[in-house]
Amino acid sequence: MKNGLALFLGVFATLALSWAGLLLTAHKQLGSLSQFKDPVEETLNPLPLSGLADQGRLVYQDLGCVSCHTQQVRHEGFGADIERKWGQRASYARDYIREKTVLIGHSRLGPDLRNVGVRLGDTASRDEYAEWFYSLLYAPQSKAAGTNMPSYAFLFDVHPTAGRQASYDALKLTSKFAPPAGYEVVPTARARALVAYLQSLKDTYDYPTERSLNTPAEISKEGAH
Numbered sequence: 001m002k003n004g005l006a007l008f009l010g011v012f013a014t015l016a017l018s019w020a021g022l023l024l025t026a027h028k029q030l031g032s033l034s035q036f037k038d039p040v041e042e043t044l045n046p047l048p049l050s051g052l053a054d055q056g057r058l059v060y061q062d063l064g065c066v067s068c069h070t071q072q073v074r075h076e077g078f079g080a081d082i083e084r085k086w087g088q089r090a091s092y093a094r095d096y097i098r099e100k101t102v103l104i105g106h107s108r109l110g111p112d113l114r115n116v117g118v119r120l121g122d123t124a125s126r127d128e129y130a131e132w133f134y135s136l137l138y139a140p141q142s143k144a145a146g147t148n149m150p151s152y153a154f155l156f157d158v159h160p161t162a163g164r165q166a167s168y169d170a171l172k173l174t175s176k177f178a179p180p181a182g183y184e185v186v187p188t189a190r191a192r193a194l195v196a197y198l199q200s201l202k203d204t205y206d207y208p209t210e211r212s213l214n215t216p217a218e219i220s221k222e223g224a225h
């Protein structure tokens with residue numbers, strides 16, 4: 001084949017250029033995103049994950065929560081995420097810059113968790129939240145009867161209370177979910193980290209710069225009417 005080299009170079013250049021184009025465009029759009037400073041409040045957003053929440057992210061990854069839960073609120077008009085109250089706004093790329101591995105997920109057997117840290121409302125205290133998450137992880141049926149979310153009871157210690165002070169974060173389980181009399185259910189370090197991570201999931205800040213950039217064209221036209 002006389003033109004073998006030219007053919008090879010042609011194919012190589014085509015593949016290399018399209019690969020570089022794909023990568024460089026994505027990098028230009030997303031690679032340089034950084035924290036945004038609120039012009040009035042002077043706060044930086046998004047806040048980095050706390051050390052404990054960052055460990056919890058690894059537990060979340062490790063236990064495969066991502067196989068049933070997504071972390072991405074879709075735009076209005078692209079699904080009912082906002083009507084379902086999974087978030088007050090769609091997710092922006094900037095929301096994810098604090099995470100080393102973005103756990104967007106791909107199938108939704110359970111609800112989207114991107115804003116699960118505020119699902120009970122602003123008035124719920126941190127402890128009420130933690131208790132809600134712990135009970136759900138220990139005995140999902142106690143919070144959502146009939147759910148197919150598996151139990152993560154192995155993230156908890158069940159031990160006798162005799163001869164020791166009751167633990168401050170022992171679960172307040174009732175009826176058939178309660179441990180036998182004289183026993184308490186206490187979260188392990190992994191459960192604490194996982195729950196700190198779940199509590200950190202809240203994209204409540206709405207970036208003034210992001211809305212127009214991230215709203216698909218058809219919707220921004222509709223909004224202009």
Ligand code: HEC
Pocket residue numbers: 060063064065066067068069109110111113116119133136144146147148149150152194198
């Ligand atoms: C087999 C699929 C499955 C897996 C795996 C799974 N879940 Fe779930 N999860 C569900 C379903 C279904 C629900 C909805 C419960 C209901 O009916 O309200 C749910 C609900 C939840 C909720 C409550 C959300 C809300 O808005 O009420 C949280 C929080 C949660 N899961 C966290 C986790 C975490 C953390 C893990 C990993 C340790 C996990 N899930 C693994 C299926 C799953």
